[in-house]
Amino acid sequence: MRKPEILAPAGSLEKLKVAIDFGADAVYLGGSRLNLRAFADNFTNEQIKEGVEYAHERGRKVYVTMNVFPHNADLEGLEKYLTELQSLNVDALIVSDPSIIVTAKEIIPDMELHLSTQANNVNWKSAKFWHSMGVKRIVLARELTLNEIKKIRAELPEDCDLEAFVHGSMCMAYSGRCLLSNYMTGRDSNRGACSQACRYKYNLVEEKRPGEYFPIVEDEHGTYIMNSKDLCMIKHIPEVVESGIYSLKIEGRMKSAYYVAAVVKSYRHALDKYWEDPEHYEFNEDWMNNLLKVSHRDYSTGFYFGENNRQIYDTSSYIRDYDIVGVVREFDNETMTATVEQRNRVFENDYVEVLRPEGNSFGFKMMDMHDHNDNKIDVANRAQMIFKIKSDVVLKSNDMLIKARKENN
Known part of the structure; x- marks a missing residue:
């Protein structure tokens, strides 16, 4: 049994690097065509090339989504695009439509193909069919229970991998x-x-x-019609792994770099701890705390345990208790001075927490704030401005600084 993979969303080149730095084994991204996030900061071929190089240098993988349901016009130039992706050394394509699968097998036959959740695979015979068509991995529909997944795994050849979502937004429609x-x-x-x-x-x-x-209201008999809770399986890593899922997928190509960092970190630590010693595995509440701080809707376990009315709820509003306020770019150990790139408004003497790939979060008060010209300031309020602060704790390059929203103080 192989150690499962943590698969993270990469909505931009920055988020790709954050996902890798915080422990993702692989990332998935959208290129210039045929992916289901038309309004994301999708990758150019040059950015894909840089992202692939960054990932491969660290032993990680990059998958490119091509999971739309294409109309005739969408197929124009498909062969050229497939050839370009192969030349960029991506590790796999995530596909949903037979037209793209057949074309990929003709044009780039050695490319690994993953069947998107959009294909709604919910049984082992369908999975076997797609595997016989050259698909290496099945991204299972979200509407399956863990017991159903165990059955699918038992019926498939060993070289057919299963992937499933473990965290993120859910859709009111069948697998999207x-x-x-x-x-x-x-x-x-x-x-x-x-x-x-x-x-x-x-x-x-x-x-x-x-x-x-x-x-439209809900009572003990009724239900809200469309809004979905977010999926969160952090407390059920043993059950997920034991079901036979190989790739643990995190949703969120439209989410922030902070979201990617915090979610990847929690699942990375939980999976590593379980894999290290399954018999003595204990859940760490710090992992859940990280997930409660990022922007999210109320969490549920989706369909995995066969429970009723776990997908739907009464509001579409996000719970957003913390914001990222800066990223450390440099730190001088002698002067205990950090150079920070601003992400949200932050004031001198604000208390911030530090999020980094290893270890638990910790906090400090931001002191003695100066701009990049060394002028004294009391607030960093311009997008991505560079400023300096004093710290009484040692910081590292790429540390994320997060701050509780005022209403939570």
Whole structure:
């Protein structure tokens, strides 16, 4: 049995590097075409090349998503794009449509293919079929229980890997196959342009009472119709690993670098601790605390344990208790001075916490703040401005500085 992989989202080159630095074994990203995040900061070929080099130098992998449902026009230039991706040395393509699979097998037959969750694979016979078509890995539908996954794993050849989401946003539609956005806004979620119409706030209007809006509410018998809780399996790493899932996938290509760092760190530490000694594994609440600080909706375990009404809830609002305020670029051990790149407004004497790949978070008060010209300042309020602070603790390059929002102080 191989040690499972932690697979992280890379919505930009910066986030790719953060994911790798914080412990991801592999990242997935969108290139210039045919991926389901049309509004993400998708990668150019030059950025993919740099990202692949960064990952490969550290023994990690890069997968490129090509998981739209393509219309005829989307297939134009497909062969050229596939050839370009192979020349960039990406490790695998995440695909969902037979047209792309067949073309990839013709044009770049040695490229590893992973079947996207968009293909809605929920049984072992379908998985076997896709494997027979040259697919190396099945990204399972989110709607499966762990017991179903065990059955699928038992029926598949050993060289067919299983991947499943363990953390992040859930979709109100079956594994993402939604028409709501297209119908309401003309933006096709199945071609990467989802408007997240399921997150809108809705009211009922009775036809003979125009202008009278009745809120949709939940009672002990009812349910909210579309908003999904976020998935979080951090407390169930043993069950996930024992089900036969090889790749533990984190959702969030549209999320922040802070989100990527904190979530990857928690799952990395939890998986390592379990793998080190399964018989004496104990859950560490620090892992959950990291996940509660990043922007998220209420958490649930999705469909994994067969529980009812765990996907849906009453608000689309995010819980966002902490913000990243800066990233340490340099630290002078002699003067205990840190050079910081600003990410959100932060004041002198604010208390911040330090997030880094190893160890628990710790905090300090930001003292003696100066701008890059050494002028005294009391606030860093310009986007990505460089400033300096004194610290009474030793910091490292790429440490993330996070701060609780005022309403939580």
